[in-house]
Every structure is written in structure tokens, then in C-alpha cells.
Amino acid sequence: MAERKRERPAGLDTLSLPGPPPAGQENPAERLIGDVRRGVEQRRYLRGMIFPEVAVVERLYGLSEKEVRSAIRQLRDEELLQLHDDYQETYFIDVGRGTPRTPSRESTDTGLVAQVAELTTRLQELSSRVQALESMVLGRDER
Template sequence: MEDVRRGVEQRRFLRGMVFPESAVVERLYGLSEVEVRSVIRRLRDEDLLQLHDDYQETYFIDVGRGIPSRESTDPGLAAQVADLTARLQQLSSRVQNLESMVLGRGDG
């Protein structure tokens, strides 16, 4: 549990990442199946793991209630997202212009 908690705090585990299968966790940490289920239950109780409804026994990392999310407060990350958004809008505009040119020439 502490490894997952530290991983979320240190951003080694980010929101949305898939948590390893139980068998993998058993091998990595030398735990029994019962111990892994107990840890998963406790991580879910702390909102560090979310069970995805479409996939049985597939858990996704969440930031949890007691752990601050750095995703929204990291100014470098926010600037990168803003830059990528602007670039995407520029590319989208260029693609639309190219499509208009190609479609306009094909009609004539």
C-alpha cells in the first residue's frame, strides 16, 4: 500500500494508469492472493484505486482523497498542455483549409 501511495505522491503512478494484475502484484511483493485482495480493498477504500466497470478485476490509479493532485498545480505541465492545445488547434485549422482546397478543386 505504501508503495502505491508514494508512487501517486511522487507521480510515478498517474491518474488513469492501469494497476498490475493481482498475480503480478503477488510475485512482485511476495504476497498471497488473500493479502493482495486485502490491499486492493484498502486502496479502493482510500480512493487510490478505481475498479473499471467494463473489465473484471481491472483497477485504475486515482489520486485519492488524502493525496494532493499535482496534475493541476504543476505550472510546467499546465504550460505544456496549453501549448499542445494551441498547436492542435492550428493543425486542425490547416487540415480544414487543405480539405477545403482539395474539395473545392475536385468540384470544378
């Protein structure tokens, strides 16, 4: 006898996808697949995080149900998504069932360089703001 799964709970906390590219750029279905791949590689999407419902992805990327299901099938084939055992139509991030995928050394280095550059820029902005605030406060105290 076939096992019956429960309905997906309402309000389940799902991972946040960035959505479609600007018009005329990358195909929305390819963008969806790429967004999940990059999210896993950059560790924004971790094992066990719940993938949004098909209808949500359809609206977000402007895809048909068939296109979304095809993208999900490809992500499952790549062992990035797995169907939840307990809930109907619920997928979660699963990076290779016991064999975590690690991005190549080059892509990891490139990602780290970009993150360090972004953090350096933010730190410089914050430092400038602190200096401006200090000069304002010190300037008032001297009066």
C-alpha cells in the first residue's frame, strides 16, 4: 500500500530566491537553476532549507508550472534538491546525500575575494561615518 504524505504546512519558512533577471537577459528557468546552484556554492542555502512552493516560484520567475517542475527535476538530478519524506510537494536543499559538494578552489577563492572586497568597502564607509560623528560630537563639546 502506498504511503500517504501529509499536506505541506501553511506558513512554512522557505529559502528566499532572488527572482528573474531583467528583461532580455538569461532565461528565467536557467536563472532559477543558477540561483539555487550559486546559493548552495556560496552557502546561502544550507542542507535542510525548504524550497518555496511551485506556485510561488512560478510567480517569482514568470514560469509555467511545467517549467518549474522541469527545473526542480534538474536540481534533483544534480542532487541539490530532494523531495521531503513527510510532506507532499515539498522539496529541501540536500547537497549530495552524505557527500557534500565543494566548489572548485578557484570559484571559492573568487567568492572569498569578492566577499572580502565588499566587507572592506562597508568597513571604510562605517569608519567614515564614525569619524564624522566623532568630529560633530567633539566640535559641540569644545563650544
